[in-house]
Amino acid sequence: MIYMKILMICTEKLPVPAVLGGAIQTYIAGALPYLGKQHDITVLGITESSLPDQETVDGIRFVRVPGKIFEVYREGVAVYVKSNQFDLIHIFNRPRLVLAVREAAPHSKITLSMHNDMFNTEKIDPVEANAALEEVAGIVTVSDYIGNVIRGLYPQASSKIRTIYSGVDHTRFLPGSHPKMQSTRSQLRKTHGLENKTVILFAGRLSPNKGVDKLVRALPELSKKFKDLALVIVGSKWFSQDDTTDFIAYVRALSKKLTVPVVATGFVSPDEIQNWFAAADLFVCTSIWQEPLARVHYEAMAAGLPIVTTARGGNPEVILPGENGLVVENPEDPAAFAEKISTILSNKSLMKKMGEKGRSLAISEYNWERVASDILAAWQDAMDWASEYVPMEENLAVAAEITAKENQTVAAEITAEEDQTVAAEITAKENQTVAAEITAEDTIHETVGSADEELQDLNAGPAIETEETHITNPLRRSIRTFPKESDAISKRDRLRETLQEMLRESIQESVRSSLSETITMAETMREIRSKLRRKKS
Amino acid sequence: MEKTIITPWDVDEQMHEFYVPEYIETIGYEVLKSYDLSVSSMQCVTTKPDKGGAIWKIETNKGQKSFKLLHRRPTRSLFSLGAQEYLVDIQAARVPAIVKTKDGVNYVEAGGKLWFVAEWIEPLEPVTKDLEGAKHLCRALGEFHRLSKGYVPPSGAEVASRIHKWPKSFKKTLIKMDWLRTVANAYQEMPASQSILAVVDQFEEQARTSLERLNQSKYYDLAKQGNQFWGLVHQDYGWSNGQMGPGGMWVIDLDGVAFDFGIRDLRKLISGTMADLFNWDVTWVREMIKAYHEENPITPELYDLLMIEFSLPNEFYKNIKEAVYEPELFLNEQTTQLIQTIVDTDRTKWPVLEEIQNDWKGV
Numbered sequence: 001m002i003y004m005k006i007l008m009i010c011t012e013k014l015p016v017p018a019v020l021g022g023a024i025q026t027y028i029a030g031a032l033p034y035l036g037k038q039h040d041i042t043v044l045g046i047t048e049s050s051l052p053d054q055e056t057v058d059g060i061r062f063v064r065v066p067g068k069i070f071e072v073y074r075e076g077v078a079v080y081v082k083s084n085q086f087d088l089i090h091i092f093n094r095p096r097l098v099l100a101v102r103e104a105a106p107h108s109k110i111t112l113s114m115h116n117d118m119f120n121t122e123k124i125d126p127v128e129a130n131a132a133l134e135e136v137a138g139i140v141t142v143s144d145y146i147g148n149v150i151r152g153l154y155p156q157a158s159s160k161i162r163t164i165y166s167g168v169d170h171t172r173f174l175p176g177s178h179p180k181m182q183s184t185r186s187q188l189r190k191t192h193g194l195e196n197k198t199v200i201l202f203a204g205r206l207s208p209n210k211g212v213d214k215l216v217r218a219l220p221e222l223s224k225k226f227k228d229l230a231l232v233i234v235g236s237k238w239f240s241q242d243d244t245t246d247f248i249a250y251v252r253a254l255s256k257k258l259t260v261p262v263v264a265t266g267f268v269s270p271d272e273i274q275n276w277f278a279a280a281d282l283f284v285c286t287s288i289w290q291e292p293l294a295r296v297h298y299e300a301m302a303a304g305l306p307i308v309t310t311a312r313g314g315n316p317e318v319i320l321p322g323e324n325g326l327v328v329e330n331p332e333d334p335a336a337f338a339e340k341i342s343t344i345l346s347n348k349s350l351m352k353k354m355g356e357k358g359r360s361l362a363i364s365e366y367n368w369e370r371v372a373s374d375i376l377a378a379w380q381d382a383m384d385w386a387s388e389y390v391p392m393e394e395n396l397a398v399a400a401e402i403t404a405k406e407n408q409t410v411a412a413e414i415t416a417e418e419d420q421t422v423a424a425e426i427t428a429k430e431n432q433t434v435a436a437e438i439t440a441e442d443t444i445h446e447t448v449g450s451a452d453e454e455l456q457d458l459n460a461g462p463a464i465e466t467e468e469t470h471i472t473n474p475l476r477r478s479i480r481t482f483p484k485e486s487d488a489i490s491k492r493d494r495l496r497e498t499l500q501e502m503l504r505e506s507i508q509e510s511v512r513s514s515l516s517e518t519i520t521m522a523e524t525m526r527e528i529r530s531k532l533r534r535k536k537s
Numbered sequence: 538m539e540k541t542i543i544t545p546w547d548v549d550e551q552m553h554e555f556y557v558p559e560y561i562e563t564i565g566y567e568v569l570k571s572y573d574l575s576v577s578s579m580q581c582v583t584t585k586p587d588k589g590g591a592i593w594k595i596e597t598n599k600g601q602k603s604f605k606l607l608h609r610r611p612t613r614s615l616f617s618l619g620a621q622e623y624l625v626d627i628q629a630a631r632v633p634a635i636v637k638t639k640d641g642v643n644y645v646e647a648g649g650k651l652w653f654v655a656e657w658i659e660p661l662e663p664v665t666k667d668l669e670g671a672k673h674l675c676r677a678l679g680e681f682h683r684l685s686k687g688y689v690p691p692s693g694a695e696v697a698s699r700i701h702k703w704p705k706s707f708k709k710t711l712i713k714m715d716w717l718r719t720v721a722n723a724y725q726e727m728p729a730s731q732s733i734l735a736v737v738d739q740f741e742e743q744a745r746t747s748l749e750r751l752n753q754s755k756y757y758d759l760a761k762q763g764n765q766f767w768g769l770v771h772q773d774y775g776w777s778n779g780q781m782g783p784g785g786m787w788v789i790d791l792d793g794v795a796f797d798f799g800i801r802d803l804r805k806l807i808s809g810t811m812a813d814l815f816n817w818d819v820t821w822v823r824e825m826i827k828a829y830h831e832e833n834p835i836t837p838e839l840y841d842l843l844m845i846e847f848s849l850p851n852e853f854y855k856n857i858k859e860a861v862y863e864p865e866l867f868l869n870e871q872t873t874q875l876i877q878t879i880v881d882t883d884r885t886k887w888p889v890l891e892e893i894q895n896d897w898k899g900v
Contacts, residue, residue, distance in 0.1 A: 069612055069693055122701050208712060217719065250716045250861040257723040 004087040006039045006379070007108075009101070011093055012073035015048035015064070021270045023295050024092050024115050027142075027166050027371070034372030036060045039379075044080055046073060070096065078104045088379055095124050098132035109382045113164075114141045116292045119150045126153075133157040137382035140164045140375065143293035143314025160385075162378060165318065167371040168298035170362045175304030175355065176278040188279040192263045197230035198345060201280035201305070203273065203296050204287075206235040206248050211286035211310075213251050217334035218341065219260045226345055229260045234276050236267035277303035282344060282351070285309040288331045293317060298366045301358035306351050308340045318366070324358040543606070543648035545589040555581040557591050561606065561648065565593070568645045568652045571638040574599055589650070590792075594657060601657035602636060606650055607792055614651040615694035618643045620685065620769055620794045621655070628684040631677075631787045633658055658787055661780040668821055671810055672828035674779045677786030678771070678806065679832030682799030686768035698796035700760050700767060707748040710854050714741035717857060720864050727868035732876040733857065740850035747849045754845055755838040764796035774802050775809060800839055803829050804846040812852050815882055817889040823896065840897035847890055853879050 010016050011024060018025035028043065035041055041060050046067025047053060053064045065076030074097055081089065081104035088109045091097050095118055101110060112132075119129055133139075133154055139161045141147040147161040176185035189195050204210045212233060223229055237243055238252070255262040268276060277283070283300035285307065293314030300307050301318070307325030309315045319325045326340040344351055546558050569576055574597040582603075584591045590608030594601060607614040622643060624630040635643050636654040644653040664670030690696055699706070714737055721733040759767075771778065772793040779788055807825050811817045826835070826843070835843065856875060860867045 069695065072693055208709075213716075213719075246713070246716075246858060246861055249863075250720065253720050253861055253864050254723055256865075 002383070004039045004379070004383070005042075005085065006035075007042045007044055007081070007084070007086040007089045009077055009089065009091045009094070009097060010043065010045035012046055012067035012070050014046070015051060015067075016043055016045040016062070017051075018270065019048065019050060023166075024113075026270075026295065027113075027115070028092070030167050030169065030368040031372040031375055032060055033058065034369055035375060038376055042084075042086070044077060070094075074100050077101065081105050088382060090375075090379070093118050095119055095129060095132045098135050099128065102135045109137045109379075109385070110135055111138045111140070111378060111382045112136050114139055114146050114150065116146065117149065117290075119153060121153070129154060130156075133160070136160065137385040138162070138378050140378050142166055143317050145290070145314035145317065146292050149290075164371060164374040164378065165293070165366060166295060166298060167366045167368040168295070168302045168362055170302040170359075170367060173274045173277055173299050173302035173362070175359060176280070177304070178278070181275075181278040184275050185278045188275055192232075193261065194230050194232070194263065194279070196228060197261070198226060198228050198282070199230050199232055199280045200341065201232050201234065201276060201283050201300075202286065203234040203276065203283075203299075204285070204294065206233070206237060206251065207245070208247050209287065209289040209291075211288040211331060213247070213254065213286075214288070214331060214334045214337055215284055215286045216251055216254045216258065216262070218337040219258055221335065221338040222341060222345075223258075223260045225342060231255075231258075231260060231262045232276060232280060233262065233264045234268050234273065235264075238264040239266045274299070274303065277305065280305055282341065283307050284337065284341065285315060286331060286337065287312050287315060289313070291315055298362060301366065302362035304355035304359040306344050306354035307358065308337065308344065318361075320357070320361075324354050324361060541648050543589050543650050545608075546586045548586045555584050555591075556586070557581055557584055561591070564648045565604065565606065565652070568647050569595075569604070569654075571640070571645045572636065572654055573639050574602070574636070574654070579604065595654070601659065602654050603633065603657050604652070604654050605792075606652050608650065609792065610695070611646055611649070611651050612693065612695040613697060614644070614792070616690050616697050617792050617794050618651065618653060619691040619694055620688050621791045623688045624681075624684055624791075627687075630681065630684045631782070631785055632681075632791060633787075633789060658782050658789065661782045661787060661789075663776055663780055664786075666776070668824055670776075671806075671821065671825050673781065673786055674774075674776065674806060675803065675825045675828035676832050677779045677788060678774055678802055679799070679829040680786070681771065681774075681788045682768050682802070683833040684768075685794070687765050688769060689765065696764070696796070697794070698764050699770070699801070700764060700796050700798070703756060703760070703798075704748070704751060707744070707751055707849065710849055711741065711744040711748055713854065713858055714744055714850075717860055720861055721868070724864045724868055727864060728870050729860070729868035729872035729876060730864075732873045733860070733868070736853070736876065736880055740853050743848060743850045744854075747845055750845045750848065751842075754841055756842055756845075759798070759838060759842065767796060767798055769794045770797040770799055770802045772797075772802070774806060798839065798842065799833055800835065800843040801846065804843060804851075808847065808851050811886070812879075812882060815878065817882070817885040819889045819892050822889055823893055826893075826896075835897070837897045844890060844894060847886070850883070852882065 008028065010028065014020050014022040014025050016025050016028050018029050032041070032043070036059050042063060043060060044063050044065065047064040051062075051064060055062050063080060065073065065080060067073040067076070077097060078100045081101055086105060086108045088111060089101055089105060090111045090113060091101060092113045093115045095112060095114075098110060098112065101108075117123065121129075124132070133156065137160070139147070139150065139157065141150070141161060141163050142165065144163050147163055150161060151158045174181045176182065186195075189197070189199070200215070202212050202215055204212070206212060212235070215231065219229065219231060233251075237245070237248055252264075255264070265276065277299055280303070283296070283303075283305040285294055285296060285300075287294060287310050289312060291310075291313035297307060297309060297315065297318050301324060307319060309319055309325060309327055310331035311327050311329045312331060316327045319327050321327055326343060328336045328340050330336045344354065541560055541564065543561055543564070546556075546561075548556055565579070569579075574595075576595050576597050578596040580594050582592050582594050585608055588608035589606075591606045593604040595604045607617075609617075618635065621632060622635055624632045625634045633655040636656065637643060638645060644651045646652075664673045717733055718737045718741075721727075721730040721737070724730050771788065771791065772795060773790060774788070778790045779786055781787075803826070807822055810821065810825070814821070826840075829835070853876075856879060857872070860872070
């Protein structure tokens, strides 16, 4: 792996490290120690009174600029990016930062990490979203659900998207039976009158979306069947007078009428939350909204708890039904929770097995090292993704990419003869390497400058002939066909399409006529490269 | 300036009507030093203890002013201050002008909140409590909405916009009908529970229909026209925040302004007025809409949206949603009466809506 200079840009909301909590901040903190070993990493985030504006911790540089308001943050980010150089810039959950970052760093690769619905049309204007997607080399999402929503809105981005499930510190989140947790468990249970109880745990924001009211409403039914139940609700603002909401008031009003004891913990500091997981016997996620994929699932698994979750958003993706938990299909209905919870609670050995399965998944699948290694792989692919800001370079890259694929398939399709396929394969390899090398050359602007300018004004007059007539001529031909009114994005899209079509034709043509011409293409590219080298030296 | 953070405060019966904790007043005096004013007296005229806000009337060498502690987040307050400045400076609206500090800025940040000084408008007279008065209010509201169009918040301000939040807010109304039913079921022994259970299905159905109608309306197209196109709503407009003064009607207390369709303020004003009359009166409704339309024309699409807004169980929602807070107190005999009044008034709403439904057809 090549050692790279990487910038990770956090959101404008919460500082990193996660001194104030936050799912994205936890994700970053979990993966950083591993990422920092492979690359030179800078984390750009927001200022926070308890943290210095610049510091280096364990080899990772932290830079903090004013945040909270997105526009203010974006400006700070742009200024910082402009005055520093990075090979790759990884932006967390803010597609609206992409264009500003691109402008400040024309040559860095940009990757995005998507944690929720920030690509939805009310969060980002589709024109900007399209442009941003064009600029990024890769998008990692916290669940298939998040990736699929982006795909649904912007199908052209599909191939750039991959899921990287988050992780959990399984040395901190431990089952209550673990030697390190036994006393914490019994102490916590004793303090809150939960001894001899079967403790159902909910942990999350107390908001209608998260649906804890459905669980509270399921309890009367469950209490008929199970006499020892108790519910623990971990979530802040329960006791707050000034800052309470109608929803919290509602859940409180319902809880007061229950025969089952309800323990509301109020705010629990993020570094103590594992204790409540260890004290519980069953974890229930009640989300009724299309949730990206709540972190609590990983935490519950690590704590060896069977899980009941909802078929909403990415949540069911980490559940193997019957193995580490059950999925409620209709979470609007309290009875549906009663049913699934009852299935688990009625079968002690199933309960135990589910907990063990969860724990083993947390260790093998949802550990931070795996998250980091997935991110590293995504970065590597982004570097290999042969595209850059300068459209001419992209054209060449696209050309190479298509040529590579097309040479193989088209050649095979058109002529079944073996020698030709072999030849095409050679061409494919050649083109790929040559294109990659060309893209890497900084001096490309000088050589193809004329074509570059032409791309900026796509309706320019006759193409200026350069010495690379072979390769640039057909490209120009396609460029000139764009109508005047087309906007930048559709221009690029159409360019891509036209280019593909053109190359397909040209390959078909050359495969049909003679093999030698196909090889000439590769040679031409090699020539360009060596000319560039000469010019540079 | 100060490290103290201003927080909401408790009040009880023994306290003065407009009690403000001393530390806040102390910060206030400090804040006033940033102004080129010599203050001879300071009198609190209103408070929001549960939120942490207050307004004082101050006598200065440059006349009477109002001095405000805004309870919202500073970035949110920046939005409303920017709006107030835009309305006065650019649009010459009858809205109190902001007095600048010695450094020429609109506000002072202290105690984690924004403070500002504005002109004290005098004399201000409430309009008469009749249809003529109501029409004055509507015209002034229309004018306010029209003049607020084009406002661009200053950098660093949160953009408060409700333009895209209508479906969410409709859904909220619908969901809370279910909450009310559930609470009433859990507190069956309370007198008002049976009243709620008797009517909640009907109001839930209304809310469901309203949401369906919204989804089928031109709302989404209209929303696309964006914040600057639609301008600001006041959000707390009524018989006290719109008053007759020098040169015509004045709009005051702009702290809650947000981008939205102006007809939302209009709907609140009309349905609130009808609630005060205990009866929907077709003449009042028509005349109020027309008066507004004179100042800020309502297109047929917008009129349709207004009709959909009216169709929500607004009054039941507004008055009864409190039941989730301490139902053992709220669901009393008095609430039973209140529900009855709401239901009776609601019955008179539907014929009126039906009658005016086609008023804008072919306009």
